[in-house]
Amino acid sequence: MIRIIVSAFALAITLAGFATQITVGSYNIRVKTPDDKGPNHWDNRKEYVARTVVDNGFDVVGFNEVKSGTQQTELKELLPQYAFHGWDGHEGWEDSGETAVDLVAWRPEKFDMLDKGWFFLSRDQEVWEPSWDNSSMANVRHTSWVKLKVKETGEVFYFFCTHLDHQGNIARMLQSHINYEKMWEIAGHYPSVMVGDQNSTTSRVNYLNLYKAGFTDAFSVVADPVAKFGSDDPATAGQWKDDPSTGRRIDYIWARGFNVDSYDHCTEKYDLGAMPSDHVAITAKLTYVDPQLDNRYRYVRAGGDGDGSMEAPFGSIQEAVG
Numbered sequence: 001m002i003r004i005i006v007s008a009f010a011l012a013i014t015l016a017g018f019a020t021q022i023t024v025g026s027y028n029i030r031v032k033t034p035d036d037k038g039p040n041h042w043d044n045r046k047e048y049v050a051r052t053v054v055d056n057g058f059d060v061v062g063f064n065e066v067k068s069g070t071q072q073t074e075l076k077e078l079l080p081q082y083a084f085h086g087w088d089g090h091e092g093w094e095d096s097g098e099t100a101v102d103l104v105a106w107r108p109e110k111f112d113m114l115d116k117g118w119f120f121l122s123r124d125q126e127v128w129e130p131s132w133d134n135s136s137m138a139n140v141r142h143t144s145w146v147k148l149k150v151k152e153t154g155e156v157f158y159f160f161c162t163h164l165d166h167q168g169n170i171a172r173m174l175q176s177h178i179n180y181e182k183m184w185e186i187a188g189h190y191p192s193v194m195v196g197d198q199n200s201t202t203s204r205v206n207y208l209n210l211y212k213a214g215f216t217d218a219f220s221v222v223a224d225p226v227a228k229f230g231s232d233d234p235a236t237a238g239q240w241k242d243d244p245s246t247g248r249r250i251d252y253i254w255a256r257g258f259n260v261d262s263y264d265h266c267t268e269k270y271d272l273g274a275m276p277s278d279h280v281a282i283t284a285k286l287t288y289v290d291p292q293l294d295n296r297y298r299y300v301r302a303g304g305d306g307d308g309s310m311e312a313p314f315g316s317i318q319e320a321v322g
Helices: 042-055 070-078 169-187 208-212 225-229 317-321
Strands: 003-006 011-014 021-028 060-067 083-086 100-106 111-120 142-150 156-163 192-197 251-256 258-266 281-288 297-300
Touching (some): 021 192, 021 251, 060 192, 083 142, 100 111, 100 142, 111 169, 169 208
Parallel strands (some): 021 060
Antiparallel strands (some): 021 281, 060 100
């Protein structure tokens, strides 16, 4: 809907009706390891990981547990329609020179990438170091982020992908505080999305209330989760199963500055005989909400030749809605 306000000086056209809906995802794909056999081995499941992303129409997705060497390379090769950003990995790890990284992927035909970065979830966010009761040197955690602009509308938002420690309760608590503070520091009041493996259920550790203070848990829009998923807190850590009614929900999509339109699990096994990962990918449809009301208006005045602002209006309605 276009709303036109008429005054003696100009027409003000609100563009709120053109708000963009995006499909976002969170997917822990499980690190490549020789311990996985049969359909669980990366070489057998990697094409189905990629199909899960494509078939569910992710516009932006955050990946957890991507080994920084060949697994990362192969994932990017399997998804050529996406652009990627993330920390490249710590090359000093003695065991293999690889570690698990968190990646953000987006469709470059839909978005322009305006900025990017990452930070460690440790005492010093610029230093690779285990902090507090973090599980091990091999599991120093981090968060990757991008700033994206919707090409069609110019709407700007931030997307963060994180993975908290799986053992340290203090580490998880303080890592969540770092995430919350860094998101506000980096994104300010722009609409933002945080996805990833939090390694905790909502009933186990109440620090998730920190995120809830400023973000919407996308799952909360499901009216009857028992009817839809067989559980009131459906699992994402599925142990290669497609049944969300058993297991733990530890992967999340948090949104700020968006209306959450839907939330779902991606449970297609294809012909693999098992899920493509030991985590179930989750997805949500979000509608962009402009953080500044003034940005929803374009001004028009006969003879104008400006940029559509109140001070420099367009000369025609066609320019304003074009």
